[in-house]
Amino acid sequence: MEELILELKKQIIEALNLEDITPDDIDTNAPLFVEGLGLDSIDALELIVLMEKNYGIKLEDPGKSKEIFKSVATMAEYIQKHRTK
Amino acid sequence: MIFKLSDNIVSSLGFTTAANYKAVLEGKSGITPGKDAAGNPISISRIDAGKLDATFQDTFHVKEAYTLAEQAMLLSAHIAIQEAGINASSDRTCFVLSSTKGNIHLLGLPSHDFGKDRVHLWHTAKLLAGFFGNPNFPVTVSNACISGACAQIAAIHLLEQGNYDHVVVTGMDLAPDFIVSGFQSFKSLDQERCRPFDARRKGLNLGEAAATIVYGKEKKPGISLVKGSIRNDANHISGPSRTGEGLFRALQTAMEDLPACEIAFISAHGTATPYNDQMEAVAFSRAGLGSTPVFSLKAHFGHTLGAAGVLESVIALKALEQGLVLPSTGFQEPGIEGEINVSKSLSKTDKRFCLKTLSGFGGCNAALLFQNAL
Amino acid sequence: MKKITSYCRITDHQVILNGNKLNIAFSGDTGSSRLTEIYRYLDAGYAKFHKMDNLSKAGFLASEMVLRSLDYDLEIPDGSTSVVFANKSASLDDDKRFQETINPNNYYPSPAVFVYTLPNIVTGEVAIRNKILGETSFFILEDFDAKKMHIFIDWAFLSPGISRVLCGWTEYLDGHCDVLVMMVEKDSPEGMDFNTLNINQLY
Numbered sequence: 174m175e176e177l178i179l180e181l182k183k184q185i186i187e188a189l190n191l192e193d194i195t196p197d198d199i200d201t202n203a204p205l206f207v208e209g210l211g212l213d214s215i216d217a218l219e220l221i222v223l224m225e226k227n228y229g230i231k232l233e234d235p236g237k238s239k240e241i242f243k244s245v246a247t248m249a250e251y252i253q254k255h256r257t258k
Numbered sequence: 259m260i261f262k263l264s265d266n267i268v269s270s271l272g273f274t275t276a277a278n279y280k281a282v283l284e285g286k287s288g289i290t291p292g293k294d295a296a297g298n299p300i301s302i303s304r305i306d307a308g309k310l311d312a313t314f315q316d317t318f319h320v321k322e323a324y325t326l327a328e329q330a331m332l333l334s335a336h337i338a339i340q341e342a343g344i345n346a347s348s349d350r351t352c353f354v355l356s357s358t359k360g361n362i363h364l365l366g367l368p369s370h371d372f373g374k375d376r377v378h379l380w381h382t383a384k385l386l387a388g389f390f391g392n393p394n395f396p397v398t399v400s401n402a403c404i405s406g407a408c409a410q411i412a413a414i415h416l417l418e419q420g421n422y423d424h425v426v427v428t429g430m431d432l433a434p435d436f437i438v439s440g441f442q443s444f445k446s447l448d449q450e451r452c453r454p455f456d457a458r459r460k461g462l463n464l465g466e467a468a469a470t471i472v473y474g475k476e477k478k479p480g481i482s483l484v485k486g487s488i489r490n491d492a493n494h495i496s497g498p499s500r501t502g503e504g505l506f507r508a509l510q511t512a513m514e515d516l517p518a519c520e521i522a523f524i525s526a527h528g529t530a531t532p533y534n535d536q537m538e539a540v541a542f543s544r545a546g547l548g549s550t551p552v553f554s555l556k557a558h559f560g561h562t563l564g565a566a567g568v569l570e571s572v573i574a575l576k577a578l579e580q581g582l583v584l585p586s587t588g589f590q591e592p593g594i595e596g597e598i599n600v601s602k603s604l605s606k607t608d609k610r611f612c613l614k615t616l617s618g619f620g621g622c623n624a625a626l627l628f629q630n631a632l
Numbered sequence: 633m634k635k636i637t638s639y640c641r642i643t644d645h646q647v648i649l650n651g652n653k654l655n656i657a658f659s660g661d662t663g664s665s666r667l668t669e670i671y672r673y674l675d676a677g678y679a680k681f682h683k684m685d686n687l688s689k690a691g692f693l694a695s696e697m698v699l700r701s702l703d704y705d706l707e708i709p710d711g712s713t714s715v716v717f718a719n720k721s722a723s724l725d726d727d728k729r730f731q732e733t734i735n736p737n738n739y740y741p742s743p744a745v746f747v748y749t750l751p752n753i754v755t756g757e758v759a760i761r762n763k764i765l766g767e768t769s770f771f772i773l774e775d776f777d778a779k780k781m782h783i784f785i786d787w788a789f790l791s792p793g794i795s796r797v798l799c800g801w802t803e804y805l806d807g808h809c810d811v812l813v814m815m816v817e818k819d820s821p822e823g824m825d826f827n828t829l830n831i832n833q834l835y
Contacts, residue, residue, distance in 0.1 A: 192682035218743040365731045380774040398772035401752045415787045439734045440746035488767040490759040620756030
């Protein structure tokens, strides 16, 4: 799981162009949206692409996505359960 | 103030304004089921390519090859120019092109014979003016979905500054995979036909069209474009402002001292995304237009991007000429908070002004004020 | 008489602000990395910069320098300034990037890239950063043309309540940056006359 979390943080940084941030800067359990990294609606859509591209997980329901993208921890948990890649 | 001499629409509903307007009155929609590049179902309004090509060849008998986008643009301009009876090759005539992506499909073609410049909008505009032998540099506007309004505002300046007698404003956009994929990635498309202002609205449908309005500066009875205004929300590049700031300011400026009660209707942007329609309602209410009838044409034509501002103005103006307020197709259950009067059925009006509003990516908003003078 | 009160010119080799060449020794070898170096030099403190496409970055940086030189207050909503830019390639630089994300063999359309496939987005980014509530517009020209740009910029002043227009040429394609951003003001006692000759000189 630790490996997945680190991998995920690196992928998030790259996908969202978080240029001045390192994986160490991202708190695994902190909220990704509103506070924490302060991601916006386009970032959320880009994370949906990341899930499919890197883990083969298709997210169709934007409502459900909100729960999954709450934090890096919730994302990693979901990926571990549902990944097809 | 500038005066409309003629107009045309080339879309899924036909290649003349009359055919398109008739379809709208009959409640017909050009939006049909289709698929995106990944095979997902979508609803989209496509121009019949075969029919367009045949009509183009019959009309022009040219040897050169033109892209579908160019054919739609040229045919639309040609019909409007013929109807207006103006000399398109005169140096007193100027062309204005409104498009967001023009020939962008060429990027996805591994090899084509059109040359590397063909994908550029400046080339498309030059082709438009050149096709009609016009010696003037064509103005090319690319301001997201409000481009069609910007182009008409440019026409006001061109004519009022006295260098030209006539301006041909043409808006054009198709919906190639490039654009469909992009909107899919935004999850902003409704798989079914869109429902502007409705409680169950899920998103927009894309549409293909070219539309033209020919304007002149000599005063005449009938339709005139009185004023236009563009304002930015300064909020987010793809999400509308919750307070409708930019659209409100554009409306304020376009209406200036005209009281809201003089406005017959607003032909809104009404894309049927959850946020756009709500934002428009907020802006209308703030501008004192909370009880002015509002309709969207997106359920007939889809969102035609760079063509939308021109196409939807043409339809709205036909209605204004006939003293009619069109129903907002696709609307059944009120889904907007706050004050808004979505038109449910065809009705009569004796008011002589109408508004056309548009909003686009980049936070831009536009409002056009039209008059039907006796 | 309208005046150009500040201007910034960014090319592949140098950055000039109001006649002064900025002391940035570019170490990067791509257009994109050079833009990031300018950003760091300015210490603009605007993380959203990194999400922008190259066209928006270039226009943003030039605008940032022009507005800073005029002590522009970022916090006050400004309804009297408009933004009017023009270029030749529209958003083709980012369009190509988006096209790569819809390759049939690797089909993952990117929303973050798609949103920049419109040339006017750069005007939106500048408006958001500086709370500019006036008009934002974008025109396409075959090449840099001071006379035509002068006309478009003049048009922006015709809109009620507009007294300043942040404007210019924002061209970026395939690693090459060709930008000239100016502030033109209606009622300023200072600055150079806003005319075709001067625009050409600055370019």
